[in-house]
Amino acid sequence: MRVIIYGRVSRDPRQLGRSVEEQIAECTAWAKREGWEIVRVVRETASASRYARLERRYWNEVLEVLSAGEVDALLTWENSRATRDLTAYTELRKVCVDAGVSWGYSGRLFDMAERDSRFRTGLDALLAEDEAARTSERILRSVRHAALAGRPHGKNLYGYRRVYDSATRQLIRIEPDPAQATIVREAARRVLEGDTLYAIAKSFNERGVLPRRVPFKEHRKRLGWTPVAVKQMLVQPSYTGVRIHNGEVVADASWPALIEQGDWDRIQAILH
Template structure:
């Protein structure tokens, strides 16, 4: 039995979760050291860090070995691949141990790296470890290519979707829209209607979709929302999950963010200027209506109008349409019980969002634990997610239902404040109070506005 030696244990685990955790590696290494009569002086660990030439991650604990190994020490690892999966790294470690008179122990054996036979044996193990790393990488790449070809999801699920798992294996097979999907769709629509990124982000945060302006912009650029599968940074085909908006709309969103006027305003965008653009809907096809007042109409003093943005099915003079909608909106506000506006729903919405976040944190903890040896199996994780996700969705739905813009309470107390609101604020009030559908009319021309041709209902 070898005695009077000081041992340094090094443990590492990467994302190929079929091996021992760092805790299990340390325990088995300590048991081996006890049998040898060695005194363990240090335990160094690199958790969730690969050791192949493809990992690209720094291993701070491994680097520390170079500083602390002293002549007469023994380096103890669970197996050879825990120290390295790269032949070049093995050569560096072999030379370090040989030069300093440090032995290396793994798999229940002790190697003297100044000995030719031990150098040959550990070198073969290093080659096998490197080969295994290559095989793991090849399998991962094949899996990613296969998933991309079949349109299956990969990576983090974006807001607006939830993963759908195979009940047998627990693996994600597709995504489906969740309670947040309408919020993301509305955010995209508001950007296309001209609202600034700051305005859209603030509104989305109030609906429970948290994040910065940059995060919101990056999300709205995602091809995933247009039902497109991306592999290695390129769109490779259609995805197997439902789109929240069309590829054409995604192109329009990207073009909107690239607009020089939006960039000139510091990335925030040009504030929307027209009260009902996108809010009023065509009664024929359901498309949003856009403001229409071309130079040709201005030359002949024709009034501005709103027109259907998809087929020009309906057209109405702008001012009388806006006047009718504003009158209906303020009338709707007068019918609201003032007691319900005591805190504008803010406290109830905040409580519901906190509940949703707490449940999401619990689910995230289970997801992280499932990635570690001994954690929940994919099947068990799927069962946990199946139980928690509906609770998360219900809490988010309560948050959105409870939330009411503070502007509603303000106007309930002082209707005259409408005159000092910005266009964006007025649009927010209208959206939360009414829906507007412009129906075909029997009148001739755009000038003949008839109130009965416009359907305005409580939102």
């Protein structure tokens, strides 16, 4: 029997799941024990959750292989490695039925043409979707709780650095980064003094100041600071020492201000 193995990464802060390589290894061992021919191995870095934003390009590749009849079975570590969305499950089920392909996970092979197999896999998909929804709700509650407490979420804000406990890796404090904080304050001061965003960006580039964010696209890496980048930095209210959540100020931040509120207000009037 010809099989395709599919492994997908998952956000797993408690490390209770399996890495992509571990998933592939377990499925490969299973196939070898059964004497099945491994036709292809596909590794996915996007989430199967319907809450994920990235397109699952490699999963679409798997569906194409199944539809083309190139394999007799799809092997995944568990049901949720393939989908946590009932709509996507229905698509997979139809592809398997139409192409006569089985689906194997958790050490069991399901013939999708059989009613019992469709019921079992459908129930597992329903449970996986519910768990994805619960996880999303927990994350949203955690993010809002952190916001109300003034704690950060996501990437570090330019101008600051995070200090962690060397043993526990818990965040101890957020403090101004000596070099970057100076740049933020200088940009704010110069706007208040009447300098243009172009002049500020040009000055930073001439002095070799690294940009706030390193561009992903090669043709933009040589641009360095731009007027737009300077403006994007100065319009962020977080520099006044407040915590923003869903576009609103919800608490005082756990980090010190780099720009006084009055100065920030005047900057907004100038930039807008």
